[in-house]
Amino acid sequence: MSKVVRGKYTSEAVCGFNHRTAVEEAARCLLCHDAPCSKGCPAGTDPAKFIRSIRFRNIKGAAETIRENNPLGGTCARICPYDRLCEEACSRCGIDRPIEIGKLQRYAIEQEEIFEMNILEAPETVQDEKIACIGAGPASLACSAELAKAGYQVTVFEREEKAGGVLTYGIVPSRLPQEVVEHDIRQIEKLGVKFQFGKEVNVCELSAFDAVFLGIGLWEPKLPEIDGIHLKGVYSALEYLKEARIKKEGFEKGTKVVVVGGGDVAVDCAVTAKLLGAEEVRMVYRRTLEEAPGNMTEFQYALSLGIGITTNMAPSALRGKEHVEFAEFKGRDGLSELKISCDTVIFAIGQRGADMGKAMEADNVFAAGDIVNGGKTAVEAVAEGKAAAADIIKYLDMKGVK
Numbered sequence: 001m002s003k004v005v006r007g008k009y010t011s012e013a014v015c016g017f018n019h020r021t022a023v024e025e026a027a028r029c030l031l032c033h034d035a036p037c038s039k040g041c042p043a044g045t046d047p048a049k050f051i052r053s054i055r056f057r058n059i060k061g062a063a064e065t066i067r068e069n070n071p072l073g074g075t076c077a078r079i080c081p082y083d084r085l086c087e088e089a090c091s092r093c094g095i096d097r098p099i100e101i102g103k104l105q106r107y108a109i110e111q112e113e114i115f116e117m118n119i120l121e122a123p124e125t126v127q128d129e130k131i132a133c134i135g136a137g138p139a140s141l142a143c144s145a146e147l148a149k150a151g152y153q154v155t156v157f158e159r160e161e162k163a164g165g166v167l168t169y170g171i172v173p174s175r176l177p178q179e180v181v182e183h184d185i186r187q188i189e190k191l192g193v194k195f196q197f198g199k200e201v202n203v204c205e206l207s208a209f210d211a212v213f214l215g216i217g218l219w220e221p222k223l224p225e226i227d228g229i230h231l232k233g234v235y236s237a238l239e240y241l242k243e244a245r246i247k248k249e250g251f252e253k254g255t256k257v258v259v260v261g262g263g264d265v266a267v268d269c270a271v272t273a274k275l276l277g278a279e280e281v282r283m284v285y286r287r288t289l290e291e292a293p294g295n296m297t298e299f300q301y302a303l304s305l306g307i308g309i310t311t312n313m314a315p316s317a318l319r320g321k322e323h324v325e326f327a328e329f330k331g332r333d334g335l336s337e338l339k340i341s342c343d344t345v346i347f348a349i350g351q352r353g354a355d356m357g358k359a360m361e362a363d364n365v366f367a368a369g370d371i372v373n374g375g376k377t378a379v380e381a382v383a384e385g386k387a388a389a390a391d392i393i394k395y396l397d398m399k400g401v402k
């Protein structure tokens with residue numbers, strides 16, 4: 001029988017740098033004049049600049065560069081796909097291996113917290129205009145931080161009890177500890193951003209605001225129309241991950257768990273079930289592993305935990321009286337069939353956004369993040385939230401001129 005390892009679920013799996021190893025790693029940097037790493041960061045965090053600061057032991061300078069450019073600098077340091085972004089662009093790739101940019105960013109932000117650096121503070125001049133941000137995920141957090149820096153009065157409305165969106169209610173805490181997200185959010189609060197929790201709002205309720213930003217993400221589940229989909233024990237990915245985060249010890253993680261999907265979200269679900277003590281966990285994906293969108297390192301981690309992976313099979317029906325007992329699959333070849341005994345089935349095959357209705361027709365309503373791009377990464381939501389803030393400021397400036 002497998003052991004419950006909530007400790008492993010909540011405590012961070014990857015170690016960071018200490019002062020000596022961080023400075024040594026930064027010393028490998030070639031100080032490139034054209035800084036391809038900085039061009040590779042969608043949010044403009046400017047790694048070339050902060051790596052240079054660490055190299056010369058100016059850790060506060062490094063933290064300032066990160067914090068001023070990316071309000072979720074601590075979070076992005078943990079979960080960004082660097083291998084596709086700044087580290088892939090790094091000139092040292094052509095020599096030996098890229099600079100470990102993510103770990104250097106993590107080191108600088110850890111020092112910011114330890115030494116209570118207080119880099120961000122509310123500006124002295126406050127503008128008259130009030131702006132509402134709906135949702136407190138990465139897109140809204142970035143948008144609200146940029147607007148607050150420019151002196152606008154910003155209120156973020158979030159229907160859950162905490163800020164962070166998917167960072168707080170989705171991603172496995174062993175990849176992204178909650179304290180890291182909360183440290184980033186505290187820095188945004190220092191800029192004067194106000195939060196109202198437990199409040200689901202729509203644009204029509206916010207006519208008292210001069211502009212509204214929508215960063216509501218994708219929270220409606222996508223489920224296949226197959227027999228048995230309404231049985232007990234069947235979850236969408238975010239439903240399962242969120243319950244795991246909220247319910248702690250009372251969470252029914254399942255004993256024999258099947259996860260349908262081949263992306264990082266599917267791996268997060270399988271890892272969550274396994275680390276919380278499920279006996280058998282199997283991922284089933286409709287194509288080959290090479291075709292799967294998930295990160296290969298994450299698949300390897302799942303395999304190392306004893307999670308099984310079956311490929312080229314798509315779900316055809318779920319069977320059971322009230323509760324799911326079997327999941328049936330049909331092969332990509334049109335011939336093979338598979339029946340797995342289970343008490344929990346999690347579908348990680350995508351999410352969709354709530355219908356925004358006519359909300360976007362008003363000229364003072366702006367949107368960014370997953371709800372607009374269809375679901376990408378946290379750093380892209382940050383980049384788009386920053387760009388939306390610039391558009392809002394331009395809009396308010398023009399309105400002021402008329």
Ligand SMILES: Cc1cc2nc3c(=O)[nH]c(=O)nc-3n(C[C@H](O)[C@H](O)[C@H](O)COP(=O)(O)OP(=O)(O)OC[C@H]3O[C@@H](n4cnc5c(N)ncnc54)[C@H](O)[C@@H]3O)c2cc1C
Pocket residue numbers: 079080081134135136137138139140157158159160164165166167170171199200201202215216217218219238241264265268368369370371375376377378379381
């Ligand atoms: C399981 C999982 C793992 C992921 N792993 C990674 C990763 O490792 N690296 C990475 O870069 N990206 C990852 N992503 C993607 C990343 O988390 C998202 O791209 C990012 O969170 C999108 O930010 P957002 O602000 O657009 O939306 P969200 O994070 O979804 O935030 C939207 C917020 O709006 C709130 N909301 C919605 N409607 C209302 C309303 N009417 N009123 C008030 N509040 C409302 C929601 O409660 C939520 O808090 C992952 C996603 C998932 C699902």
Ligand code: SF4
Pocket residue numbers: 028029030031032035036037038047048051089090091092099101
């Ligand atoms: S691309 Fe790599 S080597 Fe060049 S400045 Fe950036 S981190 Fe340093």
